[in-house]
Amino acid sequence: xxxxxxSPEALRLQEGESSSLNCSYTVSGLRGLFWYRQDPGKGPExxxxxxxxxxxxxKERLKATLTKKESxxxxxxxxxxDSATYLCAVQAGSGGSNYKLTFGKxxxxxxxx
Amino acid sequence: DTGVSxxxxxxxxxxxxxxxxxxxxxxxxxxxxxxxxxxxxxxEFLTYFQNEAQLEKSRLLSDRFSAERPKGSFSTLEIQRxxxxxxxxxxxxxSLSSKKLFFGSGTQLSVL
Numbered sequence: 001x002x003x004x005x006x007s008p009e010a011l012r013l014q015e016g017e018s019s020s021l022n023c024s025y026t027v028s029g030l031r032g033l034f035w036y037r038q039d040p041g042k043g044p045e046x047x048x049x050x051x052x053x054x055x056x057x058x059k060e061r062l063k064a065t066l067t068k069k070e071s072x073x074x075x076x077x078x079x080x081x082d083s084a085t086y087l088c089a090v091q092a093g094s095g096g097s098n099y100k101l102t103f104g105k106x107x108x109x110x111x112x113x
Numbered sequence: 114d115t116g117v118s119x120x121x122x123x124x125x126x127x128x129x130x131x132x133x134x135x136x137x138x139x140x141x142x143x144x145x146x147x148x149x150x151x152x153x154x155x156x157e158f159l160t161y162f163q164n165e166a167q168l169e170k171s172r173l174l175s176d177r178f179s180a181e182r183p184k185g186s187f188s189t190l191e192i193q194r195x196x197x198x199x200x201x202x203x204x205x206x207x208s209l210s211s212k213k214l215f216f217g218s219g220t221q222l223s224v225l
Contacts (some may be wrong), residue, residue: 004155020127032212043117043204043216044156087155099144100169103155 002027004104006088012110013078023072023088023108031093033071034066034101038085047073047086078111085109115139117217119205126195133191134220138207145188146214147180151173156204157192162188185216195224 003026011031013019025033036044048057050066057064061082063074072108085108089101114220118137126132138196143164148155148156161169164185174180177195182188192199202221 034214036216041218041221043206043218046213046215049212089155099146099161100158101148101156103157105153105155 001073002092002102004088004090004102006086006104006107008107008112009105013075014109014111015079015111015113016074016077018078020075020085021086021109023071023073023104024069025071025088025090027090027092027102029093031091032064034091035062035071035073035091036087036089038087038106042103044087075109078109080111080113083109083111117202117205117207117215119217119220121220121224122218123221125225128195128197130195131191131193132195132222133189134203134205134222136188136190136205136217138187138205139215140209142209143185143216144208144210145182146206146208147188147190148206148216150202150204150219151200156185159190176216192222195222197224200224 005024007022021089032049035047035048038044048064053068059075065072085106087106089103120135137156145162147159150156159171162182165182177193180190203217204219206216208214
C-alpha cells in the first residue's frame with residue numbers, strides 16, 4: 001500500500017527565515033510526486049509535479065526536489081502570505097489505479113512578520 | 114478562468130437525512146475525481162470518472178454513497194442516511210491527464 005509521511009507536522013518561521021519541508025514516500029513504481037498548497041477552507045492548489053529522482057522545480061520562493069525515497073520543499077526567505085498547509089501526494093505507476101493520488105497529512109506552515 | 118466549481122459550499126444536515134453535492138469540472142476536462150478530507154488529514158480518494166464511466170470506487174465509499182456523471186459533464190455525490198462520521202470536506206477535482214489535478218473549494222458537510 002502506498003504511504004506518504006510528511007514532517008514536520010507544523011512549522012513556525014520568521015519572515016525571511018528559510019527552511020525545508022520533508023515528504024517521505026513508499027510506492028509501487030512512482031509515476032509522479034505532487035506538491036499542493038491548501039489555505040483554510042479551500043481546496044488544494046497545485047504547485048509542482050516531479051517525475052524522477054534528481055528532478056527539481058521552482059516557483060517564486062519555492063523549490064521542490066526529489067530523490068528515490070523522499071521529496072523536499074525548500075522555502076527561501078518566506079513571507080507571511082506563504083502561510084498555508086503544504087500537501088505532498090504520490091501517484092503509483094504500477095497497477096490499474098495510476099490516476100489516484102495518495103496524500104500525506106500535510107505540514108502547517110506559519111510565517112510570522 | 115473558470116475553475117472547478119462545487120455547490121453548496123457548506124451543508125448542515127441531521128443524522129439520517131440524504132444529501133447531494135454537485136461538481137462542475139473545468140469544461141474540457143474528461144477526468145473527474147471525488148476526495149474526502151477530515152480535519153488534520155490529507156484528502157482521501159473516493160471515486161474516479163473518465164467521461165461518464167465510473168472506473169473506480171474506494172472501499173471508503175460505503176453503499177450509502179453514490180456518484181454519477183451523466184453525459185460526462187457535471188457530477189453529483191449523494192450520501193444516503195447520513196451519519197456523524199460522514200462529516201468532512203468533500204473535494205472534487207478534474208484533469209485532462211493524470212498529471213495535474215485541479216481541485217474545487219469543496220463542500221463542507223456537518224452532520225448533527
